[in-house]
Amino acid sequence: MILEVQTPGLLTTVQDLGRWGYQGKGMPVAGAMDPQVLQIGNILVGNNPQEAALEITAMGPKLIVTEGEGLIALVGAELGFNINGVAAPMWQSIRIKSGDEILVASPKGRGCRAYLCLSGGIDVPVVMGSKSTYQSRRLGRAPS
Secondary structure (H helix, E strand, O other), rough: OOOEEEEOOOOEEEEOOOOOOOHOOOOOOOOOOHHHHHHHHHHHHOOOOOOEEEEEEOOOEEEEEEEEEEEEEEEEOEEEEEEEEOOOOOOOEEEEEEEOEEEEEEEEOOOOOOEEEEEEOOOOOEEEOOOOHHHOOEEEEOOO
């Protein structure tokens, strides 16, 4: 499925389990702030647990499905989450299709980071064995 970013949210980045094996060269592992939650979300949508997802901090993005269909799951912090203006459950796989609007809003409860996992993963380049965004080194991608 293809998603169009309408608004990126406060800090939304692509994260997986990080870059391992480069620490001796000064590259931190980086990756998801909550790797266990990321892996659970990926399992819910049928992905390899190590697949990248959107890591959402505090206030999330507004996304439109422009092509295709698939499963999504929002896991982690208790953020407001709706599809086509209707409240959607967290920690469950949800089928979406072309034309659907996904909105992840501000915190409704505990925590500040959540993961939006997409069936099939996120198609971004792999850099040093990872799809993770590492902003201070300008590696990876953040939705724009």
